Amino acid sequence: MSMLAPVRRDRIIAELPQCFHKEAALHSRASFHPQVTGACQEQRTGTVGFKISKIIVVGDLSVGKTCLINRFCKDTFDKNYKATIGVDFEMERFEVLGVPFSLQLWDTAGQERFKCIASTYYRGAQAIVIVFDVNDVASLAHTRQWLADALKENDPSNVILFLVGSKKDLSPPAQYSLIERDAIKVAKEMHAEYWAVSSLTGENVREFFFRVASLTFESSVLAELEKSSARKIGDVVRIRSADGDLYLTAQRRKSKCCR
Numbered sequence: 001m002s003m004l005a006p007v008r009r010d011r012i013i014a015e016l017p018q019c020f021h022k023e024a025a026l027h028s029r030a031s032f033h034p035q036v037t038g039a040c041q042e043q044r045t046g047t048v049g050f051k052i053s054k055i056i057v058v059g060d061l062s063v064g065k066t067c068l069i070n071r072f073c074k075d076t077f078d079k080n081y082k083a084t085i086g087v088d089f090e091m092e093r094f095e096v097l098g099v100p101f102s103l104q105l106w107d108t109a110g111q112e113r114f115k116c117i118a119s120t121y122y123r124g125a126q127a128i129v130i131v132f133d134v135n136d137v138a139s140l141a142h143t144r145q146w147l148a149d150a151l152k153e154n155d156p157s158n159v160i161l162f163l164v165g166s167k168k169d170l171s172p173p174a175q176y177s178l179i180e181r182d183a184i185k186v187a188k189e190m191h192a193e194y195w196a197v198s199s200l201t202g203e204n205v206r207e208f209f210f211r212v213a214s215l216t217f218e219s220s221v222l223a224e225l226e227k228s229s230a231r232k233i234g235d236v237v238r239i240r241s242a243d244g245d246l247y248l249t250a251q252r253r254k255s256k257c258c259r
């Protein structure tokens with residue numbers, strides 16, 4: 001029995017929210033995977049309903065990561081810039097296809113001097129949201145490095161990626177369409193889903209987080225179904241030489257940035 005209060009009515013997801021742009025979508029199916037719908041109807045979602053999925057939000061300083069989270073979680077917008085120091089997080093509870101599902105949204109610092117603290121919280125993410133400012137091409141170019149850093153702490157095959165262009169309200173349509181072309185290219189290279197949002201007006205913010213919750217939920221249920229089919233015994237222990245390298249890289253990075 002759950003001790004928690006019921007999920008807010010505006011956090012109930014009954015249908016798969018659609019992608020922002022078909023060209024750079026994780027998938028463009030019109031509805032949830034049939035196996036997922038079936039599992040939810042038959043209450044075969046295992047531990048998914050008790051899980052909290054970690055989502056990390058990374059990107060250059062001042063691109064609007066904190067404002068994006070605050071717009072969704074608190075429906076507020078602050079026009080003054082207050083740098084995030086290290087990390088912050090917000091919890092959001094959803095109900096997807098009748099199953100409770102929680103997201104822990106980790107808001108990380110973009111400033112170089114706080115990056116070392118922030119990167120220690122990257123581990124164990126189920127989704128990585130890489131934010132850039134649609135009015136700043138350099139911030140788009142830097143997204144590759146943000147992704148590389150976040151992937152050092154996570155298993156690339158188990159994490160889903162979103163590339164988010166922020167501050168859309170400041171970009172005239174003609175200028176926006178130019179950066180969108182580049183952003184879609186980057187998103188495709190990364191295998192990320194592309195979104196453009198405005199935290200000032202709220203445009204696409206709710207739609208984006210609903211999509212994050214839905215796709216994370218879908219992948220959690222599919223993983224649970226695969227696990228319970230108990231056929232892949234060889235998958236239990238996966239020690240590869242590449243993992244060892246990653247560990248060394250993380251150690252080296254840690255000793256360098258914290259000295």
Ligand SMILES: Nc1nc2c(ncn2[C@@H]2O[C@H](COP(=O)(O)OP(=O)(O)OP(=O)(O)O)[C@@H](O)[C@H]2O)c(=O)[nH]1
Pocket residue numbers: 059060061062063064065066067068078079080081082083084085108109110111166167168169170197198199200201
């Ligand atoms: N016009 C407009 N301004 C925005 C938007 N989102 C954020 N801003 C402004 O951009 C500045 C930086 O926003 P933050 O959300 O604090 O940026 P951040 O990415 O969290 O920065 P760090 O914490 O330093 O990494 C603030 O002055 C915000 O008001 C937006 O959608 N539109």
Ligand SMILES: [Mg+2]
Pocket residue numbers: 065066067082083084107108109110
């Ligand atoms: Mg911030």
